[in-house]
Amino acid sequence: MSGLLFLIPVALFLGLIGLAGFLWTLRNGQYDDIDGASERILDDRYDDKPDV
Amino acid sequence: MLSCCPVDYALNDITEMRQSKGLDWTGDLVADPSPWVTYDQDGLAQLDILVPEAYCAACIGAIEGNFKKLASVKYARLNLTRKRLTISWDENLNSAKDMMVVLEWLGYHGQPFNRDQFDNLQTDSYQKKLLTSLGVAGFAASNVMLLSVSVWAGADESTRNFFHWISALIAIPALAYCGQIFFKSAFNALRHGQLNMDVPISLAVILATYISISETIAGGAHAYFDASITLVFFLLAGRYLDLSMRQRARSAAEQLMSMQAIAATIILPDGKRQSIKLADIKLGDEIFVAIGEKIPVDGMIIEGKSDVDNAFLTGESIPDLFDIGDQIHAGGINLTGALTIKVTATGEDTLLADIIRLMEEAERTDAKYIRLADRVAKLYAPAVHILAAVTLLGWMTLGKGFNDSLFIATSVLIITCPCALGLAVPAVQVVASGILLRLGILLKDGIALEKLADIDMVVFDKTGTLTMGQPKLINGNEISDEAMRVAASLAVNSKHPLSQAIVKAADIRGLKYSTNGNVQEEIGQGLYDEKSQIKLGKRIYAAPESIQVKEDIQAEFYLSIHGQNPIRFAFEDGLRPDAKQTVAKFKKSGLEVVILSGDREAAVKNIADILQIKNHKFAQNPQDKLAYVQAQQAAGKKIFVIGDGSNDAPALIAAHVSMSPGNASDVSQLSADLIFQSQNLSAAYKVWQVAKFSRGLIKQNIALAIAYNIIAVPIAIMGLATPFVAAIAMSTSSMIVTLNALRLRLKEAGLS
Secondary structure, rough: HHHHHHHHHHHHHHHHHHHHHHHHHHHHHOOOOOOHHHHHHHOOOOOOOOOO | OOOOOOOOOOOOHHOOOOOOOOOOOOOOOOOOOOOOHHHHHOOOOOEEOOOOOOOHHHHHHHHHHHHHOOOOEEEEEOOOOEEEEEEEEEOOOOOOHHHHHHHHHHHOOOEEEHHHHOHHHHHHHHHHHHHHHHHHHHHHHHHHHHHHHHHHHOOOHHHHHHHHHHHHHHHHHHHHHHOOHHHHHHHHHHHHHOOOOHHHHHHHHHHHHHHHHHHHHHOOOOOOOOHHHHHHHHHHHHHOOOOOOHHHHHHHHHHHHHHHHEEEEEEEOOEEEEEOOHOOOOOOEEEEOOOOOEOOOEEEEOOOOOEEEEEHHHOOOOOEEOOOOOOOOOOOOOOOOEEEEEEEEOOHHHHHHHHHHHHHHHHHOOOOOOHHHHHHHHHHHHOOOOOOOHHHHHHHHHOOOOHHHHHHHHHHHHHHOOOHHHHHHHHHHHHHHHHHHOOEEEOOOOHHHHOOOOEEEEEEEEEEHHHHEEEEEHHHHHHHHHHHHHHHHHOOOOOOOHHHHHHHHHHHHOOOOOOOEEEEEEEOOEEEEOOOOOEEEOOOOOOOOOOOOOOOOOOOEEEEEEOOOEEEEEEEEOOOOOOOHHHHHHOOOOOEEEEEEEOOOHHHHHHHHHHHOOOEEEEOOOOHHHHEEEHHHHHHOEEEEEOOOHHHHHHHOOOOOOEEEOOOHHHHHHHHEEEOOOOOHHHHHHHHHHHHHHHHHHHHHHHHHHHHHHHHHHHHOOOOOOOOHHHHHHHHHHHHHHHHHHOOOOHHHHHO
């Protein structure tokens, strides 16, 4: 039981970090140009950051 | 592909670029985008340009890289999904037109557009909300599911209760947030006295949550937190797929809308020229139309004369000569001479507006099509409610308590919830529209794919649809290399389609011809080289003494070299390379094929004979075409119309489903449900195949979803469905329909 008391908050915390990360990418405009992002990664001559 | 992909040119400024282009590249052919320029707080000019041809990494490199090399440009960004280029620059150094010229020079055609006009903020924020909800639901579902798995694995009572409480803690806020999309829509439907799919969904989610909370408080064994949050997650995924497909369709429509927004060049009273938006043109304004430009308004020519290509308006394949005093119509293309026209009609009064009125009429009479998914939902939603209510009442009369009966009724609602159904259709449509995109076909509306599956008649326009819309030399075997070389050296100076056909034929033979002779163009007549006294042009101009060759079903030019017999060049609007094959395939599949053309009888008959189409009509005006389509549809036919001209537009709208080539007139592209961008007419057949196959998959998926219900519902009604059974059943059925949708990809291999 004591293991659970410790592990469950850890699991939830990690999950929340993931969720926060997802929401950040969303706000940051990372899904605005999905086709472009998949092409930009192939070459470092041009800007590889999302448009903001 | 066409422009893909230019080299990464090293350039420093626009002057150098113009020189390297080797032409007088002042950009006469490029529309002046100044009406679309906006300014930010630092005084930098900003312009959004739609670049439909950009589609890969090298395009990003070429466009962004080269714009950034210009000293004036501060920012250049190409959004490949929306095909938009945004640039901001210092207008003291370069004009807005320079930017368009640079883009043109890089090999891309751009259309300036107004961001505010297109951006649908409502849809954008809905999409954000949907994605956020999907993220939250995904997080909550995975965590709750982990806890539930432990419970199902046989956690002891205290652990189980503890886990239920944690699940409640995660699931309740998550549901309150993510469920809103369904609750709102359900509430709206109920307020208008209707039932939609969201009503049973909302009911199931709310009841399941309520029951789970009371079970948790009572320390009971079964909580449905996992089922309700997973349900929401799956359904949100389906919604997102549906939306992203509709958005893809929307951006196709966006591209077309911007094409309409081309500016015109007005001549001010003091003689200056200025670019203004079409909407701002007034009666009596004088408009300048350069060679190669589209005529923006109806008007009378007051200066200059030119050959004008009216194929889009009338379907005639050969251009006509227009002189001072002649009326010309918006939509024609000015081929050989610069014109000044006085505007005699704007907006409502133009020939184009007449066509648009017909289009509106066609739209009014076009029957509203109900999507397959909606038709199923109409039956499904009431059935689910009745089933749940009967279960509740049934168990109560059998002597169970209200709470226990409600628990079973809720499990019926959860089990029947249309997870699989909600994914079945969007999953297929997203895969299908992706395939079409790779085939170069734009889908403007998802419904088009559904409609396409039940066509039984195909109507083709001739000029520009079955044919290339450009004349091709047909008597090349009668013409010597020498004659061809001489003709090409004259023809290369003209934009007349027949001249261009000669140049093309010479290029195909690999002939070298001089391009800098002293050639004059007698507009509407032909070309004349002063030094050698060679003429190329119409019979009356170049060879008045020669006898006319039989009835003129073909266009012709004569080459007359001093002291020699004139040489005849005959032309024909050539068929698209795969027109015959495509028509044959449609006929073989049992569809009726018809030609409706605005062209002359002989020209239409000739094509119809080659394609072996018995049912062909000639000299059809827009009304005739519309009337034919409407009459056939009234008789129960489902017609697929394929056409490119503005004169086809009303018929395109009235048709069950319609398609236009990518080089078609604006109006017809706006009217058609699908646009194909390749040279190949076989796109029409392919898209039909994809549509039929996806229709089959959608039906299979719906059948699978129903079969699943037939098995699962009795279990639920009997009260045997535990949360564990519900979770397994829901996930499997959703997986199965999604995987089934992906089978469409296998079909793709056979198409391309």
